[in-house]
Amino acid sequence: MNDALHIVCPHCQTTNRVPAERTGAGPRCGKCHHVLFDGHPVELDEAGFERHIAGNDLPVLVDFWAPWCGPCRSMAPEFEKAAALLEPKARLAKVNTEAAQNLAQRFDIRSIPTMALFRGGREIARQSGAMSATAIASWVRANA
Secondary structure: OOOEEEEEOOOOOOEEEEEHHHOOOOOEOOOOOOEOOOOOOEEOOHHHHHHHHHHOOOOEEEEEEOOOOHHHHHHHHHHHHHHHHHOOOOEEEEEEOOOOHHHHHHOOOOOOOEEEEEEOOEEEEEEEOOOOHHHHHHHHHHHO
């Protein structure tokens, strides 16, 4: 039985070991002491992306977006609401494809917004197009 999960802090990128039964109890980072789950997506650069994808035992849903994209801007508040619905069962993250062009190229992001679900360092599902918070949450639960 695996009784501890590795959870990367959204604030300082430190990997924390958290007992599985305590993920819903407001665990804090051992290094920076911020809460590990605050109901908001974490903004990731390329280094942060690598840390979160490889270091989290939780599924990580990444929204690949750009500031000039109308559908991305309209989905942003829904993605924010989805974080509150899904944490602590999943981590939600955002990657600005303008700032992290290498990631967009590496994952062959052809249209935005595109959401990719990762588990164990690998992409396990992908969805393009804007969605509501409840649709995002349902899609993650069905694919994680």
